[in-house]
Amino acid sequence: MNTTIDQSPPGSLTFRDAVVGDIPAIMALLVDDMLGQSRDVVTDPPDPAYVTALAAIGDNPHDHLIVVERDGAVVGCAQLTMLHGLSRKGMTRGLIEGVRVASSVRSGGVGAALVAHLVEMAREAGCGMVQLTTDKRRERAHAFYERLGFEATHVGMKRMLD
Amino acid sequence: MNTTIDQSPPGSLTFRDAVVGDIPAIMALLVDDMLGQSRDVVTDPPDPAYVTALAAIGDNPHDHLIVVERDGAVVGCAQLTMLHGLSRKGMTRGLIEGVRVASSVRSGGVGAALVAHLVEMAREAGCGMVQLTTDKRRERAHAFYERLGFEATHVGMKRMLD
Numbered sequence: 167m168n169t170t171i172d173q174s175p176p177g178s179l180t181f182r183d184a185v186v187g188d189i190p191a192i193m194a195l196l197v198d199d200m201l202g203q204s205r206d207v208v209t210d211p212p213d214p215a216y217v218t219a220l221a222a223i224g225d226n227p228h229d230h231l232i233v234v235e236r237d238g239a240v241v242g243c244a245q246l247t248m249l250h251g252l253s254r255k256g257m258t259r260g261l262i263e264g265v266r267v268a269s270s271v272r273s274g275g276v277g278a279a280l281v282a283h284l285v286e287m288a289r290e291a292g293c294g295m296v297q298l299t300t301d302k303r304r305e306r307a308h309a310f311y312e313r314l315g316f317e318a319t320h321v322g323m324k325r326m327l328d
Numbered sequence: 329m330n331t332t333i334d335q336s337p338p339g340s341l342t343f344r345d346a347v348v349g350d351i352p353a354i355m356a357l358l359v360d361d362m363l364g365q366s367r368d369v370v371t372d373p374p375d376p377a378y379v380t381a382l383a384a385i386g387d388n389p390h391d392h393l394i395v396v397e398r399d400g401a402v403v404g405c406a407q408l409t410m411l412h413g414l415s416r417k418g419m420t421r422g423l424i425e426g427v428r429v430a431s432s433v434r435s436g437g438v439g440a441a442l443v444a445h446l447v448e449m450a451r452e453a454g455c456g457m458v459q460l461t462t463d464k465r466r467e468r469a470h471a472f473y474e475r476l477g478f479e480a481t482h483v484g485m486k487r488m489l490d
Contacts, residue, residue, distance in 0.1 A: 189414070192414055193414070196414065196415050205415060205416045205417070206414075206415060206416065206417060207417070213417060213418070215417045215418035216414050216417070216418050218418055219412050219413060219414050219418030219419075219420075220414060222412035222420075223412050223413070226388070226390065226412070228388065229411075229412065231413075231414070245413060247409075247411060249391075249409060249423075249425070250381050250384035250385050250388070250391065251381060251385070251393075251407060251425060251426060252351070252354055252355070252358065252368075252378050252381050252382060252393070252426070253358050253367060253368060253426055254367045254368065255367075255368060255369070255375060255377045255378070256375070256377035256378050256380055256381030257381075258381075258384075261411075261423070263411070263413060264413060264414070264415055285487070285489070288489065289489050293489055294488065294489055295486055295487065295488050295489060296486065296487050296489065297461070297484065297485065297486040297487075298484075298485055298486075299459070299461060299482040299483065299484045299485070300482060300483055300485065301481060301482055301483075302480075302481060302482060302483055308483055308485075311485050312485075314487070315487045316485040316486060316487045317485060317486060317487065318464075318483050318484070318485050319463060319464060319484065319485070319486055320461035320462060320463055320464060320483075320484025320485070320486070321461065321462055321463075321464055321470055321480050321482075321483070321484060322459065322460075322461045322480070322481065322482025322483060322484040323459065323460055323461070323462065323470075323473050323474075323478035323479060323480050323481070323482070324457055324458065324459040324460075324478060324479060324481055324482070325447070325457065325458050325459075325476070325477045325478045325479065326456065326457050327447070327450065327451050327455055327456055327457060327458065
């Protein structure tokens with residue numbers, strides 16, 4: 167799905183699947199984040215691990231890494247993965263991960279438009295629900311998602327593997 | 329992966345990918361749950377939606393619905409989905425969903441063995457992390473996962489789609 171919406175704010179935005187050439191811009195978004203700064207490193211050319219990961223996403227028809235452009239520049243990204251499952255009568259769910267908006271355009275409606283785009287993609291794919299997790303420290307993000315109709319119903323847990 | 333472990337408790341357990349013939353047993357596990365009772369309905373034959381969902385899981389090489397058997401009976405199930413992503417240097421993560429253990433054998437070590445099996449599958453698939461969400465109301469589950477090395481770092485949010 168490659169769509170352009172025109173509204174003010176946030177201006178004319180284009181959403182499309184990420185390609186290899188977007189990796190530097192995506193990496194810049196990852197490090198332009200209070201929690202991601204220590205987890206990712208921008209190099210030129212990018213670490214091959216990023217290219218491999220993007221290829222794996224592209225190979226999965228249920229997985230989409232979306233970038234949002236404004237005036238030809240990537241100003242945000244997010245991932246949507248369709249999850250099949252038996253519960254709730256075989257309901258498919260859309261998992262939203264890694265919503266990132268450039269700090270220079272934050273609070274301008276880009277994030278809301280990006281999430282709305284993912285929700286519409288999930289709906290078109292037959293999902294009955296969208297879900298996400300957000301770090302407990304991202305208090306502004308919690309309020310942001312609540313404004314978009316999300317409910318904080320779950321505890322998100324993780325375990326690093328050696 | 330089809331493995332049998334022998335320990336006491338929980339006795340000899342076999343883990344394998346679910347097949348269509350397991351659907352009635354899995355549905356029984358779904359309704360044998362404080363929150364799932366109102367969400368799923370056991371019928372014979374099962375609603376085709378469950379068969380379709382299991383086929384979609386089977387078609388995805390990154391997705392596994394696992395059942396655990398003891399003495400030839402299915403006593404638990406859980407799903408593991410490998411998620412590719414760019415962040416954390418292209419780290420693959422294992423998403424654990426829908427861990428269910430029959431109430432008749434609960435607190436006997438089956439759940440811990442099941443999660444340990446999924447963690448090992450994730451590790452073998454190259455995951456650097458496993459993650460899950462659990463309903464805020466499942467207080468015993470939170471303590472269970474913390475004993476297994478999970479940290480409650482995130483808020484899990486969802487939005488139902490019309």
